[in-house]
Amino acid sequence: MHIDPLERKWVYVSLGMAGLFVGVILITALFNDINAPSNVETINSATLHLSKEFAEDNLGVEVKPDGKLVVRMVAARYGFFPRDIEVPADTRITFRWVSLDVLHGVHMPMTNMSTMVVPGFVAELTTVFPKPGKYPLLCNEYCGRGHDHMWSNVTVIAKQHWDKAHQTSQGTESVDGDEENE
Numbered sequence: 435m436h437i438d439p440l441e442r443k444w445v446y447v448s449l450g451m452a453g454l455f456v457g458v459i460l461i462t463a464l465f466n467d468i469n470a471p472s473n474v475e476t477i478n479s480a481t482l483h484l485s486k487e488f489a490e491d492n493l494g495v496e497v498k499p500d501g502k503l504v505v506r507m508v509a510a511r512y513g514f515f516p517r518d519i520e521v522p523a524d525t526r527i528t529f530r531w532v533s534l535d536v537l538h539g540v541h542m543p544m545t546n547m548s549t550m551v552v553p554g555f556v557a558e559l560t561t562v563f564p565k566p567g568k569y570p571l572l573c574n575e576y577c578g579r580g581h582d583h584m585w586s587n588v589t590v591i592a593k594q595h596w597d598k599a600h601q602t603s604q605g606t607e608s609v610d611g612d613e614e615n616e
């Protein structure tokens with residue numbers, strides 16, 4: 435089969451570009467821990483409120499016994515619930531999002547928080563907010579007539595203030611967490 439030299443050159447260029455892009459994705463995933471912000475974990479949107487994890491009382495910020503932070507939130511027309519959350523800066527926080535109805539998107543300006551919230555799936559992402567401040571959470575997938583008004587608030591407070599507030603109530607923030615400091 436005859437391949438024109440110019441065509442062959444372009445075949446190599448396009449293969450090279452594909453290889454480069456795959457390489458960039460692999461390198462950032464393996465060395466910088468940057469991954470597509472979702473995992474494949476299914477959930478029934480119709481019975482969320484009855485589920486163990488996303489029942490109303492379990493929403494919001496949870497400090498695990500080992501000090502890890504998990505935030506659970508429900509996106510629904512038209513808001514993110516709970517409406518106000520407070521989290522520390524300079525701390526790894528895992529967000530778990532579910533939708534009660536249709537496709538929503540979460541976007542937190544000035545941060546790298548951005549993910550789709552697909553009904554039927556749990557969208558999970560882990561991030562660190564470097565700067566304290568008040569941030570809005572905005573919906574960035576058109577979800578209906580109230581889409582423009584779908585938002586809530588995140589307050590990021592300095593890590594030392596957070597640690598102070600949670601040391602007294604938890605008593606488990608220090609190294610191994612098996613001392614009771616009452």
Ligand code: CUA
Nearest residue numbers: 573575577581
């Ligand atoms: Cu929710 Cu747009």
